[in-house]
Amino acid sequence: MRSFAYHQPNAIPEAVSLLAEQPESRPLAGGMTLIPTLKQRLAAPAALVDLAGLPDIKGCSNGNAVVTIGAMTTHAEVASSPLVKSQIPALAALASVIGDPAVRDRGTIGGSVANNDPAADYPAGVLGLGATIVTSAREIAAENFFFGLFETALKPNEIITAIRFPVPLSAGYAKFKAPASRYAVVGVFVAKTATGVRVAVTGAGSGVFRVPQMERALAEAFDPTAIAAIKIDAEGLTSDIHADAGYRAHLVTVMAKRAVATALGAA
């Protein structure tokens, strides 16, 4: 690991100006992605701005049928939050299957969403629930946030402070995990809301995406059988040591059916 300067600001504007002053600096959250990257020298930032000391960006709250989760809330905290478990149980369930217990004790929702790993779990929940990403500068709809393969709408000196999730009527998440890392080979988040159904897929391609065909079928009949015959085009999906594109395409339908079944069970 190369050496770097370390800052622990205790106000958001201070964190933003530290990032702006030093273009080669990076925010540090749980470090579960960033620290392995530093260790392997895939990144060598001149400075780290640790977000751990910032007030008000940790914890879960609700109001007006929206659950707000602070960016520095860990996966373990979301998984065990009585509020999230009662309002959006599928989101608590998603957090509970990220990595392993030690990863969940440190890794954060803000870090996961900012990182936008194509196989990460949270992007499916964020897009599937139609969440809003709140940053130090603005609010960004999930639709306009994820650009595929580790790319997002975030500017270099912009910090995610919270994610706002509208509470759905019901929702479910199912993932086929890679056995060693537990990242998603394919993960599907399905949400039934007052205005329709949303289906978001992670792991299958270069970034999280929706499946309009399934959304239409589920809006007519919210049941696993409604999408059983829908086949996803393998063209453009990922092929790697875990699965080829054809198998991933098949898994999208299987996981979507399981997610719907879970949503029905939890409704």
Added chain:
Amino acid sequence: MQISFTLNAKPVTLDVEPATLVTELLREHLNLTGTHIGCDTSQCGACVVHLDGLAVKSCTLLAPALQGKSLVTIEGLQGAPGSNQLHPMQEAFRQHHGLQCGFCTPGMVMSAIALAHAKAALTEAEVRRGLEGNICRCTGYQNIVLAVMAGTAAMHGAGSGE
């Protein structure tokens, strides 16, 4: 930079480079070599320690994160306070032959104790899921699972801790 924290119940203050991993700090600077390093990818769990009671991977933790916190390593475990006895979880690993080469054991024991603190009665399935982040290349896990279940029962029965 200077950091102050509690290490195995004793206060310490140190000068560290910010780019120091806690594994490196423990093993190279403090001679506490019980915490092992088994991988470069944050996946094996040989390095698990307790930070304010939570099981975390010390290979994926920077020294500055220790500021003001309490860190417990495998060396900090004991049975009755002040005694030379093994912690009940360590004793259970011994009784149930929960190790072969022992490389994974410090991390296994630290993860197991965190699991046992979170829940008094653990099912076999909960133990297996709770140890997903700890890899063992020797035992095949059977005896580790037995040890963790027995150790959990002993911790809650005998009422002793770290």
